[in-house]
Amino acid sequence: xxxxxxxxxxxxxxxxxxxxxxxxxxxxxxxxxxxxxxxxxxxxxxxxxxxxxxxxxxxxxxxxxxxxxxxxxxxxxxxxxxxxxxxxxxxxxxxxxxxxxxxxxxxxxxxxxxxxxxxxxxxxxxxxxxxxxxxxxxxxxxxxxxxxxxxxxxxxxxxxxxxxxxxxxxxxxxxxxxxxxxxxxxxxxxxxxxxxxxxxxxxxxxxxxxxxxxxxxxxxxxxxxxxxxxxxxxxxxxxxxxxxxxxxxxxxxxxxxxxxxxxxxxxxxxxxxxxxxxxxxxxxxxxxxxxxxxxxxxxxxxxxxxxxxxxxxxxxxxxxxxxxxxxxxxxxxxxxxxxxxxxxxxxxxxxxxxxxxxxxxxxxxxxxxxxxxxxxxxxxxxxxxxxxxxxxxxxxxxxxxxxxxxxxxxx
Amino acid sequence: xxxxxxxxxxxxxxxxxxxxxxxxxxxxxxxxxxxxxxxxxxxxxxxxxxxxxxxxxxxxxxxxxxxxxxxxxxxxxxxxxxxxxxxxxxxxxxxxxxxxxxxxxxxxxxxxxxxxxxxxxxxxxxxxxxxxxxxxxxxxxxxxxxxxxxxxxxxxxxxxxxxxxxxxxxxxxxxxxxxxxxxxxxxxxxxxxxxxxxxxxxxxxxxxxxxxxxxxxxxxxxxxxxxxxxxxxxxxxxxxxxxxxxxxxxxxxxxxxxxxxxxxxxxxxxxxxxxxxxxxxxxxxxxxxxxxxxxxxxxxxxxxxxxxxxxxxxxxxxxxxxxxxxxxxxxxxxxxxxxxxxxxxxxxxxxxxxxxxxxxxxxxxxxxxxxxxxxxxxxxxxxxxxxxxxxxxxxxxxxxxxxxxxxxxxx
Numbered sequence: 001x002x003x004x005x006x007x008x009x010x011x012x013x014x015x016x017x018x019x020x021x022x023x024x025x026x027x028x029x030x031x032x033x034x035x036x037x038x039x040x041x042x043x044x045x046x047x048x049x050x051x052x053x054x055x056x057x058x059x060x061x062x063x064x065x066x067x068x069x070x071x072x073x074x075x076x077x078x079x080x081x082x083x084x085x086x087x088x089x090x091x092x093x094x095x096x097x098x099x100x101x102x103x104x105x106x107x108x109x110x111x112x113x114x115x116x117x118x119x120x121x122x123x124x125x126x127x128x129x130x131x132x133x134x135x136x137x138x139x140x141x142x143x144x145x146x147x148x149x150x151x152x153x154x155x156x157x158x159x160x161x162x163x164x165x166x167x168x169x170x171x172x173x174x175x176x177x178x179x180x181x182x183x184x185x186x187x188x189x190x191x192x193x194x195x196x197x198x199x200x201x202x203x204x205x206x207x208x209x210x211x212x213x214x215x216x217x218x219x220x221x222x223x224x225x226x227x228x229x230x231x232x233x234x235x236x237x238x239x240x241x242x243x244x245x246x247x248x249x250x251x252x253x254x255x256x257x258x259x260x261x262x263x264x265x266x267x268x269x270x271x272x273x274x275x276x277x278x279x280x281x282x283x284x285x286x287x288x289x290x291x292x293x294x295x296x297x298x299x300x301x302x303x304x305x306x307x308x309x310x311x312x313x314x315x316x317x318x319x320x321x322x323x324x325x326x327x328x329x330x331x332x333x334x335x336x337x338x339x340x341x342x343x344x345x346x347x348x349x350x351x352x353x354x355x356x357x358x359x360x361x362x363x364x365x366x367x368x369x370x371x372x373x374x375x376x377x378x379x380x381x382x383x384x385x386x387x388x389x390x391x392x393x394x395x396x397x398x399x400x401x402x403x404x405x406x407x408x409x410x411x
Numbered sequence: 412x413x414x415x416x417x418x419x420x421x422x423x424x425x426x427x428x429x430x431x432x433x434x435x436x437x438x439x440x441x442x443x444x445x446x447x448x449x450x451x452x453x454x455x456x457x458x459x460x461x462x463x464x465x466x467x468x469x470x471x472x473x474x475x476x477x478x479x480x481x482x483x484x485x486x487x488x489x490x491x492x493x494x495x496x497x498x499x500x501x502x503x504x505x506x507x508x509x510x511x512x513x514x515x516x517x518x519x520x521x522x523x524x525x526x527x528x529x530x531x532x533x534x535x536x537x538x539x540x541x542x543x544x545x546x547x548x549x550x551x552x553x554x555x556x557x558x559x560x561x562x563x564x565x566x567x568x569x570x571x572x573x574x575x576x577x578x579x580x581x582x583x584x585x586x587x588x589x590x591x592x593x594x595x596x597x598x599x600x601x602x603x604x605x606x607x608x609x610x611x612x613x614x615x616x617x618x619x620x621x622x623x624x625x626x627x628x629x630x631x632x633x634x635x636x637x638x639x640x641x642x643x644x645x646x647x648x649x650x651x652x653x654x655x656x657x658x659x660x661x662x663x664x665x666x667x668x669x670x671x672x673x674x675x676x677x678x679x680x681x682x683x684x685x686x687x688x689x690x691x692x693x694x695x696x697x698x699x700x701x702x703x704x705x706x707x708x709x710x711x712x713x714x715x716x717x718x719x720x721x722x723x724x725x726x727x728x729x730x731x732x733x734x735x736x737x738x739x740x741x742x743x744x745x746x747x748x749x750x751x752x753x754x755x756x757x758x759x760x761x762x763x764x765x766x767x768x769x770x771x772x773x774x775x776x777x778x779x780x781x782x783x784x785x786x787x788x789x790x791x792x793x794x795x796x797x798x799x800x801x802x803x804x805x806x807x808x809x810x811x812x813x814x815x816x817x818x819x820x821x822x
Contacts, residue, residue, distance in 0.1 A: 012584070013580075013581050013584050015577075042585070071577050071581065072577070072582075073584045076585075077585065078585065078586065079585070158809070161809055165809060166426075166482050166483070166710040167710060169424075169482055169483030169814075170706045170709065170710040171483075171706075172484070172487060174489065175457075175489065289706060291703075291706060294700070295578055295581045295700065295702060296574055296702065296707070298581065299578060301577055301580075303714060383808070386807075386808040387807070389805070389808075396794060396797075396798070397569055397800075398573050398576060398797070399573055401580060403612050403613070
């Protein structure tokens with residue numbers, strides 16, 4: 001008997017999360033084992049409520065080709081922490097799986113989403129329910145373990161590097177001491193901020209200092225280091241992760257603001273650049289600028305990495321192929337190889353989501369230098385990930401993105 | 412006798428100010444009347460100090476081709492208000508004109524720069540000094556009078572529209588009331604912020620409200636309007652100029668911060684989005700995000716308008732041609748025409764800088780609607796200006812920009 005599939009998106013959007021969605025849907029459309037493709041309206045929340053969108057209208061539609069280039073979560077996302085004790089939600093989910101004849105479920109997200117995939121898989125196994133449940137990796141933070149990198153990181157890193165290069169060029173305008181503080185996303189890991197290293201146009205990195213959450217932050221040392229650096233350069237740029245912390249574990253940004261927490265207990269951070277600005281200006285006279293890359297860095301569909309885009313589609317495609325061949329409770333991982341000419345390539349493998357969820361891959365401390373830069377190892381690691389640009393679909397001078405036509409199936 | 416030319420850049424950089432510089436230099440390189448091309452190191456300040464860079468190294472150099480794609484002020488800029496009474500500076504300038512055998516001087520900038528061009532031209536005329544001095548238009552603010560638009564505006568507008576489109580898509584992620592406040596540059600004019608109108612993917616503009624400095628801002632009315640709008644939409648984006656003011660003339664951003672002033676007495680504004688956020692959250696419960704496009708919007712060389720890029724080069728070229736044919740104290744202006752098929756084209760003309768300097772072209776009030784959007788007239792006006800994308804020179808996945816090799820001529 002033919003089955004249907006359900007696919008959902010979770011957590012923060014990215015510039016390529018819909019490329020993975022495209023990979024899932026396209027492979028499902030092409031499979032003879034699958035009848036209908038349903039999208040969860042706002043992730044697992046929609047699945048609990050029975051809000052599913054029939055995506056068959058995308059079949060052969062030009063909007064389907066635009067979908068793969070569209071940033072943001074096409075289906076809508078959520079931040080819903082599914083608890084193993086929340087049987088009401090879990091039973092509602094499986095009731096809807098049954099009602100919509102779902103044989104395969106794909107959840108695109110980060111380590112919290114893998115936790116959801118794990119819980120639902122275990123429930124299915126315990127109850128003897130035949131459904132294949134797969135996690136599709138996505139996070140600009142690049143913090144999933146057991147995979148060389150994650151879809152979303154390359155594009156965000158590329159956008160950060162290009163934007164910083166431009167901000168630095170702009171900061172050369174005036175012939176007087178200028179300090180530009182640029183804040184990147186990254187609660188616990190510094191992968192995105194490290195991409196700032198690519199912004200430089202030559203080998204001299206005196207103009208750039210990089211601060212990651214993995215390295216304990218000391219305000220006095222920071223101010224002294226900035227003073228020292230300004231003896232060498234007129235224009236200094238400081239790239240800093242939102243999640244840098246003092247030795248006592250307190251976020252630097254907590255210096256001034258109350259910190260909101262989301263439903264996972266994660267602190268909603270911002271304003272770290274402002275805190276550093278206010279501290280520096282007490283003792284260092286300069287022209288100051290603060291730039292928060294904010295959601296721009298994860299949604300910049302107009303400047304994505306071709307490698308990231310291609311790999312994101314692959315992650316979606318491979319997930320469906322493996323599910324169709326019987327795998328469940330797994331996530332597609334990337335393994336890096338270099339061919340005989342030293343060219344980067346990836347091969348994929350599967351890992352249990354239970355080994356991935358609720359863990360974080362930190363930026364290696366040995367890839368940071370004492371003078372607040374990164375080593376050649378990081379450059380070698382990240383360079384292929386930001387390479388190339390996908391051809392875009394443009395209309396009237398702007399990226400022509402797709403927008404979900406919400407037509408919910410009746411519950 | 413052959414003469415040399417000097418060219419300088421002034422005020423805030425843009426993504427295409429170097430395209431105009433390229434146009435000037437290229438036309439000078441090709442002229443048999445001109446021997447050497449000098450760049451002013453940091454504008455008129457460098458000219459006073461005699462800091463001139465011999466740009467002959469760019470002749471036939473691949474870096475010259477990269478220069479035209481490079482954002483930021485390649486030669487360095489300044490914000491120096493030349494006073495007519497400051498004879499010491501003016502005499503230093505003319506001494507350097509003489510010393511370097513400058514027969515033609517080109518100053519790329521906005522209305523403050525046109526003021527400088529005017530003052531130097533008048534001095535030359537009074538003293539009977541034979542030098543042609545031309546202003547080359549540049550400002551992302553689009554506020555120069557007597558020209559349909561200015562080089563720099565189209566690219567910044569295009570970047571704003573694309574980025575906002577992406578931010579709006581990102582804001583659809585969560586299925587709960589979301590208010591995103593995006594702040595654009597524009598002290599006195601709302602041209603940049605109005606470009607937010609292009610961000611929408613369909614004709615329904617309920618999700619977007621636009622606030623320009625030309626329209627008096629009322630906080631109570633604003634809060635009521637936002638409340639009303641949230642009855643219609645889940646995700647609301649508010650595009651706001653940094654320079655919006657209350658009826659009494661006070662900047663909205665002054666609500667919270669002391670305002671710095673630059674050497675022209677202009678207030679250095681920022682944080683208006685933050686002020687609105689703090690006011691709204693007192694009465695409206697929603698997920699809030701503030702995004703300041705900041706210097707990103709004027710330096711985004713990775714996403715420029717081909718039309719703007721081409722016209723910026725033209726502005727530089729035409730300025731040199733007119734100077735060589737004897738014109739002085741003029742600025743190249745753009746006049747819009749439509750051909751028989753309704754296609755946009757520009758023809759250029761010259762206007763006295765004295766008619767341009769120290770004036771501002773405001774966004775027409777009749778192009779704003781009561782429901783905080785823009786009319787079709789603005790769309791028709793700006794659409795051609797954001798069209799097309801120049802081919803970029805890329806290296807290792809990033810825009811390969813040029814960097815000035817500073818080698819100052821000895822004074």
